């Protein structure tokens with residue numbers, strides 16, 4: 001076996017500084033997710049280039065007995081400075097955590113990369129970054145083939161459920177539900193978001209007052225189906241009524 005160097009272009013979706021000062025970065029690239037280590041990273045010239053959400057071209061060097069490649073060079077190919085604004089940053093961070101949880105290392109997905117890159121640009125530039133994040137989260141789920149069931153009650157299978165499912169993040173019929181039905185716009189969004197184009201979804205935003213319930217459903221669904229996404233805690237509003245329901249169940 002021989003050592004080899006690999007060139008990749010992608011977006012930094014995760015960045016972790018080790019006590020040694022080395023930086024472990026995860027990039028989402030059109031060829032899949034790539035994880036590599038930048039040695040001496042925080043003191044080295046690579047540190048500022050390997051910031052979260054930067055689009056970078058990296059050359060990594062892989063030795064046969066070390067599965068984590070070493071970053072030899074990094075070139076900044078693009079950055080979205082407005083993502084530093086607190087509200088945008090929170091949503092960008094959530095999208096990055098989300099992509100990291102949904103897509104596996106080595107899994108080839110040019111579409112996933114394109115969709116994620118579009119999501120970050122939208123969060124950086126659109127006047128309503130929360131709506132971009134909600135729409136793109138569901139579109140990324142759809143791409144990963146993990147889609148909440150909306151045609152049947154998640155508990156009994158009855159057709160056309162309209163109520164939140166506080167445990168699984170899917171939908172319940174009136175007989176199974178303990179919470180009141182979704183308002184019409186939210187219901188329409190949940191039933192159509194994955195099938196509709198991004199543009200069609202962006203053009204029909206759900207009123208902000210209805211969004212906490214949509215975030216809660218997404219949070220429950222992703223936690224049950226994929227596993228925890230850490231950014232939820234800072235982003236999704238806490239929900240006393242839901243805690244009560246969970247304690248009873």
Ligand SMILES: [Zn+2]
Nearest residue numbers: 153156173176
């Ligand atoms: Zn039911």
